[in-house]
Amino acid sequence: MIKTAVFLYLCLFSTYSFASNYIVGKLIPEKSVIIRSEVSGVVDSFQVDSGDPVSLNTPLLSISHIDYGLNVDLARYNIDVKRSELEAQENQLKRYQSLLKSKGISEGTFENQLRLTNISRAEHNMSKTEYEISQRTLAKAAPQAPFDGVVTQRSIEVGQFISVGDSLYSIADFSKLKVSFHLLESDFDQFVKGDSVKVTIPSIPLQVTGKISLFSPVMQENAPGFAVEVTLENADNQLHPSMEVYVHFNEESPQ
Numbered sequence: 711m712i713k714t715a716v717f718l719y720l721c722l723f724s725t726y727s728f729a730s731n732y733i734v735g736k737l738i739p740e741k742s743v744i745i746r747s748e749v750s751g752v753v754d755s756f757q758v759d760s761g762d763p764v765s766l767n768t769p770l771l772s773i774s775h776i777d778y779g780l781n782v783d784l785a786r787y788n789i790d791v792k793r794s795e796l797e798a799q800e801n802q803l804k805r806y807q808s809l810l811k812s813k814g815i816s817e818g819t820f821e822n823q824l825r826l827t828n829i830s831r832a833e834h835n836m837s838k839t840e841y842e843i844s845q846r847t848l849a850k851a852a853p854q855a856p857f858d859g860v861v862t863q864r865s866i867e868v869g870q871f872i873s874v875g876d877s878l879y880s881i882a883d884f885s886k887l888k889v890s891f892h893l894l895e896s897d898f899d900q901f902v903k904g905d906s907v908k909v910t911i912p913s914i915p916l917q918v919t920g921k922i923s924l925f926s927p928v929m930q931e932n933a934p935g936f937a938v939e940v941t942l943e944n945a946d947n948q949l950h951p952s953m954e955v956y957v958h959f960n961e962e963s964p965q
Contacts, residue, residue, distance in 0.1 A: 732910070732956040735889050739951055740923075740941055741857065742882035747872045748850040749773055758879075760864050764855040770879055771853060773872055778848040785841040792834040799827040859883040887942050887949050888923065889957055892935030901925060907940055910956040911949065918942055920957075 751774025758770055806823045809815045863880040866872065889909070893901065903925045910917045924939035940957060942949060 732958045733891065735891070735955055735957060737887040737889060737942070737949060737951055737953045737955055739882035739884055740886040740888040740939075741859070742862070742880065743856060744877055745770065745853055745856070745879040745881065747773065747853070747874055747876045747878055749778070749847060750873050751777065751851065751871070753866050753868050753870045753872060755868060756864065756866060758855075758861050758864070760861050762861045763859070764861060764881060765858050766855060768855040769852060770855060771866060773851040775848075775851055778844070778851045782841070782844045782848050785837070785844040789834070789837045789841055792830070792837040796827075796830040796834045799823070799830040803827045853878060855881060857881070857883055858885070882951070884947065884949075884951070885944055887944055887951065889920070889940045889942075889955060891938055891940075891957070892933060893938055894935050895929070898936055901938065908958040909940065909942060910958070911953055912956065913953060914948060916948060 754772040754775050756771035758764055758768065764770075803823050806815055806820045810817065810820045859881045860883075861879055862882050865877045865879065872878070901922055903922050905922045906919050907922065908917060909920045920940040920942045922938060923941035924937065926937040929936050
């Protein structure tokens with residue numbers, strides 16, 4: 711059922727306007743993200759460019775891959791060293807246990823060996839944790855796409871030094887697009903999440919039914935109204951971001 715309401719205005723991070731029975735706005739991706747670096751280093755290579763489609767876990771680029779790979783090797787070798795040290799301390803502890811029973815050593819000597827064995831065991835566990843951290847860091851040096859979508863911007867070049875937090879890529883999912891707007895307090899009861907509204911895309915031309923995918927029950931500070939989002943399915947890829955759309959107040963279409 712298409713419900714009716716009077717909207718305050720459309721908030722689209724772009725232009726918006728009123729008409730007698732509809733609001734003119736522009737589509738934006740429902741889901742988009744800026745990929746930022748979790749490590750520092752030099753860009754060795756990149757695998758995708760602006761406009762390229764990507765799938766979940768598609769490799770995007772490589773940052774100082776050799777250096778981070780060597781850190782993994784170093785951490786793995788350290789595990790071997792700590793394991794060998796732990797085995798030696800454990801064997802010594804077993805010998806001291808036998809000597810303690812025969813009064814061959816004092817309790818103080820045995821307790822000191824027990825302490826050394828516990829320290830060695832802790833160091834071995836630490837080395838395994840350091841190895842896992844080095845593996846995670848190596849993975850972070852080769853970021854992957856977080857979902858299926860399209861690369862909307864590449865922000866890096868080969869040879870560029872990257873710091874933690876620097877922007878690498880922008881990726882958006884075009885399978886669903888949305889329109890965002892605000893409702894007046896007097897119109898709050900007109901809609902609920904899941905309701906349908908008519909949306910016309912005049913450039914195609916095409917009229918589709920959108921669904922209220924977000925309806926904030928609380929008006930945020932400094933907001934002009936209650937935030938609402940209408941989501942449009944884009945399975946046929948007919949719709950594109952920045953397309954002008956008409957969100958109707960009622961079932962009447964613009965002439």
